[in-house]
Amino acid sequence: MQPKPRWLKVPYDPQAVEQVAGLMRELNLNTVCREASCPNLGECYKKHTATFMILGRHCTRSCRFCNVETAEPQAVDPLEPLRLAQAVEQMGLRHVVITSVTRDDLPDGGAGHFAAAVEAVRRLNPSVSIEVLIPDFLGSAPALDQVIAARPDVFNHNVETVPSLYSRVRPEADYARSLGVLRYAKQQAPRLLVKTGIMVGLGETDSEVLALMDDCLAAGCDILTIGQYLQPSPRHVQQVEYVPLERFEQYRSAGMEKGFRYVASAPLVRSSYRAHEAYLAGGGCP
Amino acid sequence: MEQNLLMPKLSPQMETGVLISQLKQEGDPIQKGEVVFEVETDKVVSEVESPRNGVLLRYLFEEGDRVPVGQTVAVIKAED
Numbered sequence: 539m540q541p542k543p544r545w546l547k548v549p550y551d552p553q554a555v556e557q558v559a560g561l562m563r564e565l566n567l568n569t570v571c572r573e574a575s576c577p578n579l580g581e582c583y584k585k586h587t588a589t590f591m592i593l594g595r596h597c598t599r600s601c602r603f604c605n606v607e608t609a610e611p612q613a614v615d616p617l618e619p620l621r622l623a624q625a626v627e628q629m630g631l632r633h634v635v636i637t638s639v640t641r642d643d644l645p646d647g648g649a650g651h652f653a654a655a656v657e658a659v660r661r662l663n664p665s666v667s668i669e670v671l672i673p674d675f676l677g678s679a680p681a682l683d684q685v686i687a688a689r690p691d692v693f694n695h696n697v698e699t700v701p702s703l704y705s706r707v708r709p710e711a712d713y714a715r716s717l718g719v720l721r722y723a724k725q726q727a728p729r730l731l732v733k734t735g736i737m738v739g740l741g742e743t744d745s746e747v748l749a750l751m752d753d754c755l756a757a758g759c760d761i762l763t764i765g766q767y768l769q770p771s772p773r774h775v776q777q778v779e780y781v782p783l784e785r786f787e788q789y790r791s792a793g794m795e796k797g798f799r800y801v802a803s804a805p806l807v808r809s810s811y812r813a814h815e816a817y818l819a820g821g822g823c824p
Numbered sequence: 825m826e827q828n829l830l831m832p833k834l835s836p837q838m839e840t841g842v843l844i845s846q847l848k849q850e851g852d853p854i855q856k857g858e859v860v861f862e863v864e865t866d867k868v869v870s871e872v873e874s875p876r877n878g879v880l881l882r883y884l885f886e887e888g889d890r891v892p893v894g895q896t897v898a899v900i901k902a903e904d
Binding site: 542546547548549550551552553555572573574575577579580595605607768769770771772 | 829830832834835836837838857859862864865866867868869870871872873875
C-alpha cells in the first residue's frame, strides 16, 4: 500500500468537536461521523453539522468496509426522534441527514422509526431540508413506502461498490436489490431527489464504475457521490489503492456528462459530506 | 493559563495515534486555529488545531511516538 497521500490531511479543532460531541452526549444521540470514524468529522463538526445515526449503535450486518460495530442490536428508543429534532434546532441546521445502522431484526427494518424521525424534525424545524440515508430494508416495499410517505427531501441509499466486488465488500447486500431501492423510490415519488454513493480504491475498474453510473441513472438516481475507501483497521477489507485525484475528476466529469444532476467526486467525499451543497446543486429548494 | 492539547479520539475504537509532525516548536507563538501537530490514524492524518492564541510551551512526546488517546501531547500557554 502506498503511503498516505498529502491530500489525506484533515483538520481537527478540539473545541469545536467537543461542542458538537457534547451536545450529542447530552441528548443521547449517535452520529455516523463518530461511529464510522469518518475522516471529515473535524471539518463537519467545526461547521456544526453532523449526520445522525438512529436505531442504536450496533448493526445487524458486518459490511467489510464499515467501522460501525456489529453486535446485539439495541432497543429502539421511541423518544429518539424528538431528541434528534431538538438537536437540529439547537445546532441551527438548515439541512439534516439521518442515517441508521441496519436492523434486519426489526419487522419493518426500522422504517417506521425513520419516518418518525423525519416527522419530528420537520415539526420542530419546518424549514429544514431532510435527507435520509437508508439501509436496504431487505428491499421491502412497505418499509420503503413508510419512509417515502414521510416526504424527505433527499432519498439516499448507497450502492457502495461495483457488482463484482460485492462478495468481498458487502456480502450481506445485493447490488440489484440496492438498485431496486433507488428505482422504487423514484417511481413512487418522481420529484424526490434520489442519491447514491460509492467508494473507490477497492480494486474496481474504470469501466465498472462507468457501468455502475449507467445502472444508477437508469434507476432514476439524481445525485452521485464518489470517495476514497479508507480501510478502518487491519480486519476490514483491504484497500487496493489511493485513487489519483485526476481519476476522481474524470469520474465526476463522466458522471455529469451521463446525466446526473450533481456528482461529488474527491477522496474525502462521503455520502453525506457537504450534503446541503449537494442538495442545492442537485436541484433542491433552498 | 496553561492548556493541554490531547491526542484526539477519532473513532470509538481508537486507542492510540502516532504523533507524526510537530509543526509548531516549543516557544513558537500560536494563533487560534493554527495547526500545532499532526497525528496519524489508520484512516487519515489529523491536523490538530490550537483552540486559543498563545505560545507553545512544551511537547510531552516526540515525533514517531505512539500516544494513547486522551493523553496530553503538547501544552500551550493561552492568552487570556
